[in-house]
Amino acid sequence: MQSNYQLIWFRQDLRIHDHAALWHATQTGPTIALVILSPEQWQKHDDAPIKIEFYLRQLQHLKQALAALNIPLITVSVPHWQDIPEFFKNLSQHLHFQYVYANIELGVNELKRDHDTQALLNRHKKDLILLNDRTLFPVASIRNQSNLPYQVFGSFKKTCYQRLQHGLPQCYPSPETQPQISCDFSSLQETDIEALQQHYTAKLPQPYIENWKIGEAYALHLLDQFMDEKLINYKNERDLPAQAGTSQLSAYMNIGIISIRQCIQALFRQQQGDFIIQSEGQQTWLDELLWREFYQHILFDFPKVSKHLPFKSTTQNIGWRNDPIGLEKWQQGQTGIPIVDAGMRQLLATGWMHNRVRMICAMFLSKNLLIDWRKGEQWFMQHLIDGDLAANNGGWQWCASTGTDAVPYFRIFNPVSQSQKFDPQGDYIRKWLPELAGLDDKSIHEPYAKNAVKSLNYPAPIVDLKTSRVRAIETFKAYLH
Structure with a gap:
């Protein structure tokens, strides 16, 4: 078998156009593509079934696109990321390669996986070459005057604007079709x-x-x-x-x-x-x-935000309520707050939720119900097709006032006011709460205000918005001051 192939290790980057690692690999020499599936790791990370299904459908599409470039794709299963370095050691016995190209991933577990893989490859005189692809600017390249990472979005944005004024990041060229590779991968136990x-x-x-x-x-x-x-x-x-x-x-x-x-x-x-x-x-x-x-x-x-820890360490011991019934009603869209319930039912029905409604639902859970934001973060990850650790964690910690540059703890969305402002005719609510479809545009935002809940077969609010707001503020104040 011909030696010195390059491996392109696809992860969360299932495309052939504007792909940093793929372009660099194909520029180096004959390239073979690799995907490592880790279902047990997906479960540990609470990846939603809809997200996994979407990924696997796109992976089949990618395989066809690579085949048109004469780039074979090896797909294998390795249950846990900690076993991946050993997989590469075994792979080197079946396939002669020099470099493994991949785009950097930023979570703490992903970084450890790649560090350990690189260490093993280096011991065998091979190398893992990681390239920036997921972000506009390489990580650790946006720094303040003290050469420290920004913790406030406004300052971070200003520096990004300055960088963009010097030129937009350019897309990588699409790879050219390479000469056909004749390899037998039958010994690798590929995944269907x-x-x-x-x-x-x-x-x-x-x-x-x-x-x-x-x-x-x-x-x-x-x-x-x-x-x-x-x-x-x-x-x-x-x-x-x-x-x-x-x-x-x-x-x-x-x-x-x-x-x-x-x-x-x-x-x-x-x-x-x-x-x-x-x-x-x-x-x-x-x-x-x-x-x-x-x-x-x-x-x-x-890295602590990858470890279920709040960005603001002062909020670590906030006295979150243990309310499994309230949590379940929130999860199932049965809180009696129409805009919240509409959002949660949209999530269950489609695997997606409008961003404004995500904020309303997250703040309702973490402030009005005073339930630990991590339980909401996990539920979103378990159901979102676009579940991303950085964005999901950042959004939840913003709403819970535990994150970097987060909303102040005393600024709490009123979900009824939010509903009236952003869904004034109640069209969104009617779509996801058909039991309220017959109400007028005013009543639909708070049907309980006219004691109509019993006849509508819709639950009464599980919490009073005014008193729960005061409770949240007093709880945060007690732990932070």
Whole structure:
């Protein structure tokens, strides 16, 4: 068997265009692709079945795209990440390779996995080459004047703007078709991707599959559609859950069907790639992308957020309530607060929830119910198709006032006011709470105000919003002062 192949180790980056590790590998020499599936590790990380199913469907699509480039794809299962270094040791007995290329992943477990893999490969005179791909700027490259990581988004954003003014990050060229490789991988016990995917598909209602199409071409179509049709009104419509005003790209970015560089390049396409902001929609979406960037950098610079710890250590001992009944009612969308219940039922029905409603639901759990934010963070991860540790943790810690640059503990969303402001006609609520569909636009936000709950077969509120707000403020105040 020919020696000195390059391995491209795909992880959360299932595409062939604008792919840092793939491009560098193919520039070095004949390349073989590798995917390591770890179902037990997915379970440890609370990855949602819909997210896994989406990943496996895209993986089959990637296999076809690589085959067109004469790049064979090896797919194997290694139950736990701690066993991956040993897998590479065994792999080297079946396949002669010199370099393993991969895009860096930023969680503490992912970094340890790669550190241990690199150490083993180095002992065998091989190397793991990690490249920046998930973020616009390499981790540890955005620093304040004291050469420390930013902890406030506004300052982080300002520095990012300055970097972007010197030039937008460029997309990598697509790899060229390489000469055909003739290899026998039968000794590697490859995993049947389609069979594994069908295992997860069987757990999901059919609408899940229909709502989430796969493929780079489709993701780029969504991006172009957003730029052409939605960006102009994005600032005003992004917070309206009844409107399809967001990009719907989060699931595609999360497993790398589309890259952050492709998004930035599309955002400034009309300016021929120059960093010139010409609309409110353009600036608002850029800032949303930079919030994503911020939380990715936080994940790397402050590993404790990967370990179920609050960013603010002063909030570690907050007296969270033990309320399993309240937690279950929140999980199932039975709290008696329509906007909260609509969001939670949307999550259960589709594997996705509008971002504004995520904030409302998270703050209701962590403040009004005073239930530990980590229980909500876990529930979201177990059900979201776009579940991402950095963004999910960052969002939950923001709402719970435990995170970096988080909302002050005394600033608590009133979910009824939020509902009235962002879903004024109640269209979003009617869609997900059909039992309230017959109410007028005013009553639908708080049907219990007119004692209509019994006839509507809708639960009364499980908590009083005013008294629970006071309770949350007093609890935080007692632990922080």
